[in-house]
Amino acid sequence: xxxxxxxxxxxxxxRVTELPNGQDQxxxxxxxxxEVTSPQAFAMLDERDLEVAFPERNYATTDHIAPTExxxxxxxLVDSEAEEMxxxxxxxxxxxxxxxxxxxxxxxxxxxVVAPELGLSRPGMTVACGDSHTSTHGAFGSIGIxxxxxxxxxxxxxxxxxxxxxxxxxxxxxxxxxxxxxAKDIILKIIQELxxxxxxGHVYEYGGPAIRELEMEGRLAVxxxxxxxxxxxxxxxxxxxxxxxxxxxxxxxEGEAFERRRxxxxxxxxxEDAEYxxxxxxxxxxxxxxxxxxxxxxxxxxxxxxxxxxxSFDARSDREAAERALSHMDLTPGESxxxxxxxxxxxxxxxxxxxxxxxxxxxxxxxxxxxxDVRALAVxxxxxxRRRCEKRGLDETFIEAGFQWRRAGCSMCLAMNNDSLExxxxxxxxxxxxxxxxxxxxxxxxxxxxxxxxxxxAVTGEVTDPRRFVDDTARTVSAADVExxx
Amino acid sequence: MSDDQVVRQVSGTGVxxxxxxxxxxxxxxxxxxxxxxxxxxxxYLFYDARREDGSRNDHPLNRFEGASIAxxxxxxxxxxxREHAPQAMMRWGVDGVVGESFAEIxxxxxxxxGMPVVTADHGAVVSLQEWLEENPDGQVTxxxxxxxxxxxxxxxxxxxxxxxxxxxxxxxxxxxxxxxSNRSKVEQxxxxxxxxxxx
Numbered sequence: 067x068x069x070x071x072x073x074x075x076x077x078x079x080x081r082v083t084e085l086p087n088g089q090d091q092x093x094x095x096x097x098x099x100x101e102v103t104s105p106q107a108f109a110m111l112d113e114r115d116l117e118v119a120f121p122e123r124n125y126a127t128t129d130h131i132a133p134t135e136x137x138x139x140x141x142x143l144v145d146s147e148a149e150e151m152x153x154x155x156x157x158x159x160x161x162x163x164x165x166x167x168x169x170x171x172x173x174x175x176x177x178x179v180v181a182p183e184l185g186l187s188r189p190g191m192t193v194a195c196g197d198s199h200t201s202t203h204g205a206f207g208s209i210g211i212x213x214x215x216x217x218x219x220x221x222x223x224x225x226x227x228x229x230x231x232x233x234x235x236x237x238x239x240x241x242x243x244x245x246x247x248x249a250k251d252i253i254l255k256i257i258q259e260l261x262x263x264x265x266x267g268h269v270y271e272y273g274g275p276a277i278r279e280l281e282m283e284g285r286l287a288v289x290x291x292x293x294x295x296x297x298x299x300x301x302x303x304x305x306x307x308x309x310x311x312x313x314x315x316x317x318x319x320e321g322e323a324f325e326r327r328r329x330x331x332x333x334x335x336x337x338e339d340a341e342y343x344x345x346x347x348x349x350x351x352x353x354x355x356x357x358x359x360x361x362x363x364x365x366x367x368x369x370x371x372x373x374x375x376x377x378s379f380d381a382r383s384d385r386e387a388a389e390r391a392l393s394h395m396d397l398t399p400g401e402s403x404x405x406x407x408x409x410x411x412x413x414x415x416x417x418x419x420x421x422x423x424x425x426x427x428x429x430x431x432x433x434x435x436x437x438x439d440v441r442a443l444a445v446x447x448x449x450x451x452r453r454r455c456e457k458r459g460l461d462e463t464f465i466e467a468g469f470q471w472r473r474a475g476c477s478m479c480l481a482m483n484n485d486s487l488e489x490x491x492x493x494x495x496x497x498x499x500x501x502x503x504x505x506x507x508x509x510x511x512x513x514x515x516x517x518x519x520x521x522x523x524a525v526t527g528e529v530t531d532p533r534r535f536v537d538d539t540a541r542t543v544s545a546a547d548v549e550x551x552x
Numbered sequence: 553m554s555d556d557q558v559v560r561q562v563s564g565t566g567v568x569x570x571x572x573x574x575x576x577x578x579x580x581x582x583x584x585x586x587x588x589x590x591x592x593x594x595x596y597l598f599y600d601a602r603r604e605d606g607s608r609n610d611h612p613l614n615r616f617e618g619a620s621i622a623x624x625x626x627x628x629x630x631x632x633x634r635e636h637a638p639q640a641m642m643r644w645g646v647d648g649v650v651g652e653s654f655a656e657i658x659x660x661x662x663x664x665x666g667m668p669v670v671t672a673d674h675g676a677v678v679s680l681q682e683w684l685e686e687n688p689d690g691q692v693t694x695x696x697x698x699x700x701x702x703x704x705x706x707x708x709x710x711x712x713x714x715x716x717x718x719x720x721x722x723x724x725x726x727x728x729x730x731x732x733s734n735r736s737k738v739e740q741x742x743x744x745x746x747x748x749x750x751x
Contacts, residue, residue: 082741083734087718091731093741095748103634105588114728119738123748131586147586154588191747198633198657212657214635215590216664220728225738228727230715262573263627266656296630298656330746362573362630383572383626480582480632501577501631508581508600 068234070337072303073269076209077231080192089228095191096203097221098177099126099164101155102482103196107218108158118162120225125186126159127167128152129176130482132475134445138484139169139473148483162222175448175474178202178416182286183450185315189304189331194221199416199498201292204301205285206308207334209269211299232298233343235268239276241351245540246533248426249284250418250496250516252276253291254356254366256348262364265297268343271336272302276350282311283420290417291498294363303335354543357403357529358500358514360391365500366514367403369531370543372550375399394502395511402548403529406513410493411442411469411524412505415479418496418517419447424455427521428463430535436468437527443485444469445477469524481506494523557723559666562648563693564620566703567612568681569598574624575631576658580640582632593640613644616684621692623681624651625674629658638662648694650701650710652677663716666725670699670710680708696720 068074082091104126111118118124131148133139143149152169159166167173167180174180178199181187189207193200196218203210217227237260239252256272257264270292272285280288285302292300302308309328312318319327354368365388367373376388376399392399397406413419413427424444436442444464446452452474455461461471478485479497486506487493493505493512500512515523518532525535533540584596602611622641628651629637638661641649648668662669672680683704684690692703696717699710719725731738742748 079745080741082731082737085724085727085730086722087715087724087727087730089715089719089727091734091738093738093745095745102585106590106635109589110728116728116732119735120742130582145586151586151588188747196633196635198631200633212633214633214638214657214661214664216635216661217727220731223728224731224735225742226731226734228715228731262630263653263655266627266653293631296627296655327746362575387572480577482582482586499575499577499631501575503581503600504577506583 068342070340071234071271071342072207072301072334072336073209073234073271075334076190076192082226085228089230091226092192092229093226094194094221095123096181096186096193097124098181098195099124100130100177100197101128101151102130103215104218105151105154105158106215107222110219111222116223118164118222121163123225124164125181126155126164127174127177127180128155128169130476130480132169132174133483134472134475134477134485136473145484172449175450176416176419176476178290179419179447179451183448185312185318188312188318189308190334194227198293199290201298201300202286202290202416204289204292204299205282207301207304207331209299209301212293232269233267234271236271236273236342236345238345238347239272239274240347240349241276242279243276243350244352245537246518247353247355248516248518249280249287251353251356252350253288254514255350255353257291257295257364258356258366259348260295260346262294262362263296265292265295268297270295270297270300272300277302278305281422282307283422286420287417291363294498304331355516355519355532357519359395359397359403360388361394361500361502362387363498363500363514365391369404370548372548373397373399373401373403400550402545404531404543404545404548406529407492408440408494408523408528409491410487411440411520412478412493412495412497413443413517413520414445414447414477415497416447417498419445419451421451421454423496423517424460427517428460430518430521430532431467431525432463434467434525436524440524440527442469442524443472443478445472446474448474478505480504494520494529496520555723557666557726559668559696559720561693561695562620562668563691564647565616565618565689566621566623566684566692567616567619568623568684569612570625570681572626573630574628576629576634576637577631579629579637580634585634585636590636590639590643593636594643597640597644616688618645620645620647621694622646622649623677623684624649625677626652628654630655633657635661638665638667642667650677650680650694659713663719663725666720668694668696668712668720669716670694670701670712672701672708672710676708
C-alpha cells in the first residue's frame, strides 16, 4: 500500500470510521450537484424522511440539459423534459438550502468548470459529484470521485461516502511539450500507453517536468480524463501554480487565511520519500499531437502514426475492439488520420471548455474561415468562461470565422440538450469520449483531439496537424509521411 | 441491516452480453436520462444496440427475456457514472452480473443496489456465455459467499470483492443507514478539517 502520498494524507483526514462491510466512511468536503443524477437521490431522501446533512458543503448548477442557444434558455424551457429536470433541481436545492448557480446567475456551467474557477475546489479536499469526470478536481491536489445516485443519497443524508482506498500509481511525465502540443495530448498519450482499464483499482498521481510546466487549466484537462484511463481519481500535487490560480477567486480564502491555508496545502504534498504501489514513466519529449481513430479513448495515435492493424495488438480483446472500431469509423489500417473528413467541429466540455482552450483555438481561427461543409460550435464550459472570452473579443473571432458562439453547458459531449450529431457525421471534438452513440447519433463518429486541432479541422474540413497554424518553425507531419501500404 | 436485505445467492436463467469495454452510454444512452426517476429505465436498456432500422434485432436482451444473470466480458460499465445503467439492468430483471472485469463506479453502483458482481477468468466466462446461447432456459446460480458460479453441474471459481461480499451477506449494502448512525463521529472529523468553518 502507498504511504505518505497526498492521497494517503487527504484520505486519512476525511476518514470518519471503518464500516461493518470493511469500507471506510469518508467525509465529502465538496459535493457538486447537477440536474441529471440528483433528482432520484433527493426523492430517496424524501422517502426516508431525511434532510440534507451539510447543505453548505453542496453547490449545484445545471449543465447536461442546459440549452446552449441563447434564445432557448428562457423559462419554461422549450424542451419539456429538460424543464422538468431543471425545475426539480431548483425545488430540491431551494428546499435544502443549497447554493445554486442557475441559468441566469452568470455563474452557471459545467460543474467541473464552475467549481475550479470560483475557487470552490481547493487542495486537500474530497470532492464528489454524480459525474465520472469529477476526477478533474484532482488538479488542485484533492481527491475527486465520481459517484452514482445512491451515493449521492449517501452524501446528501450523511455528508459521506463509503469507499475503499485505492492503490496509488505515480505517473512521471518526462520531457517537455513542443509548440502545438497540449495537456490534452499528454493525457491521451497516457491512456494510449496504459489502456482504458489500466487504471482500474488505482488513483493516478501525475507528476514530473511536463506536468509541473502546465498551467492549472492544462492540469484540469489531464485529471479530467483519468476516468478514461479507468482511474476513478487522478491528482497533481499542489504548487505555486495552484496557489496563484486560487488567489483572489470568489470562494478562496483571503489575506492571512489564504496564507495559513497555503501552508497546510503545502504539507499535503506527497513526501519526497512517499511510497507508491507502482511508478510508470511516460516521455512526451518530441511527441506529436494525438488523435483517436476508434471508439474508445485508448484507440488513439500520434499524428505521425498510421491507423493500426488489428493484428498488431497482443490481446485478443484489443484486436476485436480494433475490428469494431475500424468498421464504425470506416477506416483502413495503415491510413493516416490526417485528411479524415470532418462534418462538425465541437469545442468545449469539462475537458477543454476553459478560457485558454478558446484562446488557443481563436489564434488559429483569426483571419481564417470555417470550411463550407463544417458546422462549428464553440460552447464555453461556463458563463464565467463565456464572459471572460467575450471581454477579450474572442467571441468575435469565432463568429467571424464561422463558428456558432453558444452559452454554457455540456452540449454535444453527450447530446442531452439539442446539440447532437446527425446520421454518420464525423465530429472533431475537444471532448473526452468517443463511444458509439455518445454524441447523440448511433452512427455518428467522434474524433477526440486538442482544441487547437479542433480549430484546424474546422478550417480545413479534415483532421489536420494544428502545428501548421501555430508555429512556422514547428515540426509537422503530413498524411504521405505516415501512410503505410497494406 | 435488516434480514430482508441479506443477499446470499442469486439465480435464474442467464443472458450473455458479449463484448469488451461496453460503456454506460451503450447500456443506457444519455438521451434517455431526461427523466427525474429511474422508473422507466428498463425500457431504455441497450436501446440503440437492440434495434436496427427501428425494429428489434437479435441482440441477446431481445432473445433472453426473463433472464436474471447477465454474463459479460472485460471492463463492463466503463465511462459515465450514471446509476441509470445498473438501475435499468435491475429493473429489466437482472439480479446479478458475472464478468471478466468491471469499471469501478459501475461495480459500486451495483453494490448500492444490492446486486452482486462476480468476476471470473476469460475462458470460464466465454464458456458460460456459449452454454447460455445453447441453453437459454438453463439455470445459473451465483454464490455471494465464495463467488462461485454454478450451472450445468459445473462450478466456476469466481471472485467477489470483499466489501461487496460483506455488504451483501451482512445486508448492509444500504450505506446511508450505516453511515447515518455515525453522525457524531462525522462531526468530530469535520471539526478537525481546516477548511470547514466550525458549525
